[in-house]
Amino acid sequence: MLGIPPSFMVSGIVPALYAAVQAIVDNLPSVPAPSAETELPLSILDGITRAYLLCNLIPPAVTTNTSSLIASSPWTLLITSLITANAGFFFVNLFSFLNPTSLSVQTPPELQPYGWTATDLWCAPAVTAIYALLTHAQPFWAELHTIIYESLSGPQAQAQGKPAVEPLDPELARAICAVLLSGLFLGKTAKNFGLLPNPTAKAPKIAKKKTQ
Template sequence: MSMLGPIIELYRWALQPVAPFTWFGLPISTLDLAATFRLCIALRQIREGLRAKHAGKVEERSFVRDAATTLLVVYGGEMIMCPYLGTPPSFLYSGVVPALYTVIQAIVEQIPSSYIPQPSLEIELPLTFTDGLTRAFLLCSLIPPMVTNNPNPLLASSPWALLLTSLLTANTGFFLVNLGSLLAPTPISLATPPELLPYGWTTTDLWCAPLVTGLYATLTHAQPFWADVSRVVGGALGASSVTEDGKTVPVDAETARAACGLLLATLFAARTVKNFGGQWVGQLELRIQIQ
């Protein structure tokens, strides 16, 4: 656990509200800004990559479409799950975060295309650590309370509801965007999302959501079921945290979140190497040949 200390402190620092937002009483943190810029730039990279590959007529894009796409990625999961959980989505409580995404989207759109490089191993690999921390915050700190704090006791104690909420909340936004081809340089039209294509279920973002939320729930005993899972696993591994009465001591929320962030960063790094490693090797061989 000692190796998680720096990550815990990094979370504490990144979650502190920062100026100039604090001047107006807005709780915007460094982590919020990092996640917002990362998403808006990533969506623009995808759009420009699709545009470069498109050989037909290109539809003129509007800022409204791009901003709506970004907000759909962020809130699409909540729009689907909150009605079933009987709770209002977060964007109804406050417009601060939706406004932040809209403003950052406008800023990103003003950046010249030459300053928006296409994804590569050199660019994406260092960002996997940031991606791991921001995704862990979503899967550990934002999504579980939607279930565990639910006024319906059956939902609040249901491990299935927790995993399903994590799966759909984290992935529905991109699913809907791809379903409507909102990132394509063409008019809006229905298309098969990658998750429904052959082997789409292997997509890291898809399965890592319930996996990480389940791990976090097990470490923190978020529900009685996960406390039992922790006891069984701890007993099988001979963990020292198993007490005399057969129970296990839950891990504090900050430590569990840091562990999940490190796990996600590792998974995203492996995905990045898999996706771009061959491209990097090809470029290296070409450089050697030229030299």
């Protein structure tokens, strides 16, 4: 839709990589069951690798587009990030690829009640927006960064005529996004495995001894 050919149409490296990884997984004697000990380190790795996707791969696909309307549109950037990062999960759940039954169409969890609250769904456009804000990837984000800076600096700083806010180095901005994503995924993993305290859980009642 953006006029950019898919990577697998240009080079066979990506399909070959996926095929090799799938072959290795299929030939492993056993796959360890998910546990907190294995998922917590992988959450950090997931945050780092997904930061590369959301900061280095998706924004240039929009900002370098030949159409100036697409290249400068913040909505296009956010929607592209949302679709690119979540289309795989969406279609896997839509056609029940992971179910031990024949393929059938079902409602993906993302479209069910409160499905939008899933971390993997909203973190993609949110992190891409943060990266674009810090690096001024589009004129809209540069103006928004200036407005936020001026509103937080107060009237005294504005009266002193401080220079306009400068964009961060792309590598530094990506590192910030990687730390943020790793923290989000660590929190999600800790919640899924019951490592976080439940504030809604009621403390057990201690029976009082009757006194005569």
